[in-house]
Amino acid sequence: MTASERGIGASHASGTLTGRVTLSRLREQAIKGLFFCCALLSIGTTVGIIYVLVTEAVIGVGDSKAFFQEVSLVEFFTETRWTPQFADKHFGVLPLLTGTLMIAGIAACIGLPVGLASAIYLSEYASPRVRNLVKPVLEVLAGIPTVVYGYFALVFVTPHVLRPIFQDGLGFDVGVFNAASAGIVVGIMIIPMVSSLSEDALRSVPSGLREAAYALGSTKFDVCLRVVLPAAFSGVIASFLLAIARAVGETMAVTIAAGQTPDLTLNPFRSVESMTAFIVNVSLGDTAVGSIVYKSLYAVALTLFLITLAMNIVSQAVLRRFREVYQ
């Protein structure tokens, strides 16, 4: 709903009654202009992010060469070693990418089903009393800083959950820093997001659909899985994509729990380095501005930005294209 639809129309603001420019009219225009600038700042932020990433990573400004003018795209995406801080420098983003995707994958395996199941419970089964109890808890869970989740992974998940099960029980070698503990806490972190977004989608399915299904002899189980869930499909998928994008961009928990070993591995019990963790670890040390290591920050950040942006755009497209519209 825009301002004009709500009733205060253009005739008031543009002053068509008289053409006089009065002080108060000038002030009205100045205030509108000021607010417009505030709104434009959000566009400026996006332009700023893209400009900063592109000028350091793709096309250099002035004398400085950008990252991809010194390292080829082919090397960046096919080389399997990532050693920008060593004397023997290799710039293959694959170890960072697999580290990131493995952690996001583990997080998705935990966060998506649990989040969706709790959304179904809250939307279809729970009494208002239970809902009012559980929803604030999920909000608190969503509000806990990520550095706390990192601590939780390191001090609780690895020694008290992973080690007893996988090391003592099944004989794997579980490192102090490992991808699994990071994936688990990131998975927990995205539960509230999946749950609340999916619940909104499920609740917006009209109750007529549910009643029709009951009238045809469905059990509650059939109604949930065969009627409500398909009807809310677009919203659920959109929430999944947003949650995975969040897991890919998650930084502190992953930096603390997964360590900083950029190895190309699929073993979840070993230390890996995600793209975000690399950026943090480099900026914690002393890196000369303009060095190739410094520029590699921007190249990695650009890759990360493009991945999360793509997932956000796809999620919005899913919502628009596949939304079931009910009267």
Add this chain to the structure above:
Amino acid sequence: MSQVVVESPQQLAGRHRKGRAFEWACLLATSLGVLVLVVLLVGVCVQAWGWLDGDFVSNYDSRHPREAGILAGIWGSFWLIGMTALFSVPIGVGAAVYLEEYAGQNWLTRLIQVNLANLAGVPSIVYGILGLTVFVRMFGAFPDGKVVLVSLGVATLKVPIPFGRTVLSGALTLTLLILPVVIVAAQEALRAVPGSIRNASVALGASRWQTIRLQVLPAAAPGILTGIILALSRAIGETAPLVMIGALTYVAFTPGGIESPVDVVRDPQGVVDAPFDTFTALPIQIFNWVSRPKAEYQHVAAAGILVLLIVLLILNGTAILIRHKYRKGIRW
């Protein structure tokens, strides 16, 4: 039993069993969140037991775990969040007012809206890179660095150009980070104010800005305030962008040298210096302690986390109180 029923009673019972199992599975998933929260809170409290005391909140960080404290982090976060609020509230509310009250339905408005949704999904570390380049280094345009002096009577403003690794750079970065959240929350609050309020005000001869300032904003204030506080409590926990812009990890001073609320009144120069001082923050200190190998530091980290969670609790509690208090006064 008529012939059209093809389902035997056993099959029906089976379907019901399946349904009950499904319900239990969903209930289990829902309680997992509650369980994790309980384990996390209890775990942190147990680890912090005996470590969170008066000395902890009044000491600086130390190489000896028993003497380590979080004073620098508390004051760093105070200045950081105070300044973030100073920047993000007017800009965020202004942008929301423009989008809800002034903007027409055109491509630019749509672009801003879509852009806001996308900005909210950008990882915080990318904002850190933006802040590092734009505020801390200013694109390297001032390689020598200079200090601009502004006299304010009781004190002198010393603004470094580029801003460097200061509270100011951190606050500006966090402002950009939480602006989309503030704007969207404020938009929702403005949208909830009924159009009849605006019509009545305009009908009585008020200008558009008078309508907004005297009718719409006061009516939307509780909603806007709640959104702002929630956004600020997100900013308090943010670590990654601050690490990027170079918040220090080992600090034995507070911004501007202000160590107690009394100093704020006694030392105007300190207050003016604080925004341009280097700093650390609560989550940065926690991160630093978590990363230290000595096992005792895990207890120090837990105590730090407890302080951070208490601050968050106070903020969120305030948000709820404000919402309650204001809501009583409004009826339509």
